[in-house]
Amino acid sequence: MTLVTPSVVEPVPAPAPDLRAETSGDSAPIEALLDQAFGPGRFAKASERVREIAPLRRDLSFCAFEAGRLVGVVRQSEIAVGGRRMIFLGPLAVDTQARRLGTGAALVQAACAAAAQAGFGEVLLVGDPPYFERLGFSAQATGQIIMPGPVDPRRLLLRRLDGAAPEDAVVFQGAVTAP
Numbered sequence: 384m385t386l387v388t389p390s391v392v393e394p395v396p397a398p399a400p401d402l403r404a405e406t407s408g409d410s411a412p413i414e415a416l417l418d419q420a421f422g423p424g425r426f427a428k429a430s431e432r433v434r435e436i437a438p439l440r441r442d443l444s445f446c447a448f449e450a451g452r453l454v455g456v457v458r459q460s461e462i463a464v465g466g467r468r469m470i471f472l473g474p475l476a477v478d479t480q481a482r483r484l485g486t487g488a489a490l491v492q493a494a495c496a497a498a499a500q501a502g503f504g505e506v507l508l509v510g511d512p513p514y515f516e517r518l519g520f521s522a523q524a525t526g527q528i529i530m531p532g533p534v535d536p537r538r539l540l541l542r543r544l545d546g547a548a549p550e551d552a553v554v555f556q557g558a559v560t561a562p
């Protein structure tokens with residue numbers, strides 16, 4: 384009998400990255416990752432106008448590490464919409480070498496779970512609907528929210544943390560301000 388050695392080595396699945404809340408010591412690698420992910424247009428984004436007025440909630444922001452190296456980040460800030468306190472999510476970025484492994488989704492889910500745990504009912508963001516709709520966000524209830532700068536209304540997305548549909552019951556309306 385002849386033994387046939389397989390010529391193709393099965394890929395070893397990458398280990399799931401470790402997630403933990405951001406600390407002040409993470410700032411430098413986070414800046415480098417955001418530069419890599421967004422490039423020079425990073426500070427022209429509509430979300431930046433929100434981040435200029437909203438305090439960062441480092442305790443509700445998360446970093447992903449692979450073998451001790453930062454490979455992903457999601458940050459969250461506290462805002463008010465027409466006086467109602469909620470969370471603004473972003474930026475979200477995953478290292479180009481570590482994408483399509485579920486890290487981005489895991490970061491968003493961790494961020495939303497932490498926001499819910501902290502007593503917030505909604506998370507707002509500006510992002511691509513095809514990505515964020517899969518994670519429970521929708522533009523259905525954001526039509527009356529006024530951002531501090533121009534934004535494509537189709538990209539202004541909200542997720543309710545109580546499991547209710549975004550368009551149900553509460554009308555989210557008014558200007559996005561500091562809390």
Ligand SMILES: CC(C)(COP(=O)(O)OP(=O)(O)OC[C@H]1O[C@@H](n2cnc3c(N)ncnc32)[C@H](O)[C@@H]1OP(=O)(O)O)[C@@H](O)C(=O)NCCC(=O)NCCS
Nearest residue numbers: 420474475476477482483484485486487488510511513514
């Ligand atoms: C968006 C981003 C965070 C996703 O990270 P990730 O770890 O690769 O995400 P996941 O593994 O959870 O999901 C990957 C899937 O999302 C898809 N995807 C990624 N970006 C997308 C986008 N902008 N629109 C639609 N789908 C997108 C991928 O094609 C992949 O699809 P597949 O599952 O069918 O293969 C990452 O691509 C990134 O850092 N992009 C640059 C910065 C950015 O655009 N951030 C989001 C706006 S704040």
